[in-house]
Amino acid sequence: MKFLISGFEPFGGDTVNPTGALMEALAYEVIEGAVIKTVLLPVNFDECADMLIAEMQAFQPDVVIACGLAKGRTAITPERIAINVKDIPPGSYADNQGQRPVDELIAAGSPDGLFSTLPIRKMVNEMMAAGIPATISNTAGTYICNNTMYRVLDYIRLQQLPVQAGFVHFPASTEMAVQAPSIPSLPLPVMLDALRSMIRTVMSETETNK
Template sequence: MRRVRTILVTGFSPFPGAPVNPTERLMHRLPRRLGKHQCGVEFVFHVLPTTWAGRRDVTDRLRLDIRPDAIVHFGVDGTRRTLNIETRAINRAVRVRPDAMGRAPERPELAPSGERIRRSTLPGRALCRAALAARAPAALSDNAGTYLCNATLWDSIGSGIPSICPCACAPQGPARQPAPISSCRRCGRPPASGNRTAAAVNRPLPPAIQQPLHLADTIIRHFGRQPRPPQNAQTQIS
């Protein structure tokens, strides 16, 4: 019997500068589009906290608990106009940009070793071609920045699990003030926060992030058709 492969697919929660993170909404939309099983592949979707502590407390545990065959970390970059498929991570952490908890990393590097870069062993060029075939403005990139997208990709590649990080081109406008919370007319209490969160996730998508969200499943479907690369393979971007 053919073994079912597992792909861990993640997005991030909001962070300073991105009060609505499109990748969080992506994690709620993709299960509806893909389901949990496709052609012998099981998808596990998860929203990661955009915090430095979450690297250890959440993401590391996910990798150990799920033990996926591949990982797709979706990130967001409001400075670019394409769907960037990040193929490497660098051993650097920005200390002037706080995370969602207002904290900075403890050190300017992700690991104390002398290792400078880690490269994805997944077929980046093939994934880029699949996105372009679906009329997505996609491009390969070797610059995942120095924030938590880069750090998460660094950790996942270092775990030996084939990993890659597509970054959605979702320009982030100025943060909006949350709408006033009206009280219930019957009991005078504010609505439950969970209902408000669900409403934010399910509201119509802004045009700026429609295309990356609709095309993300194309990239993930492509992963499902790929043979599992060797755990310690050299860079494979073809």
């Protein structure tokens, strides 16, 4: 199976983003049965999704797993749903180009919400069984991560592609917690183990459902 997996550059004043480091690590991974391509996305509304969709068109993946940082969360959280809005509330970070959309649709005429097509319950169960903190999230927010998830799912819907796709949020890394000791964090090797687990779970579920 062909997996396209994305992470993001740093944003919001941070100098690192663990999902970017995960993409670097995954580039050297060998997982039997999986062909993995990684891409690092900019934290810019629309540009991020445009880039990921262009990679989809070139690579023709079976599965897309977009990854992002949710600093403050205590577990790895596959997202259940993306909503058709981009909105940055007062006091929150603009994107890396300074954009601050308010109450804007991501795609006019498209559904209010689109659900992940990844086996998120099984993914969480497998991570938990391996001792990795994980839970399903029911909100991807209204920032870049939600924007990316929604655009990818909407593209798949419109093109009627046989592609599974979704989004996974990761906590801060231990490296980030050194600078801010009060934030929840996980070591990068644990996050990499989680990604390996999710890839294997998708392959297992796909084979079971054939």
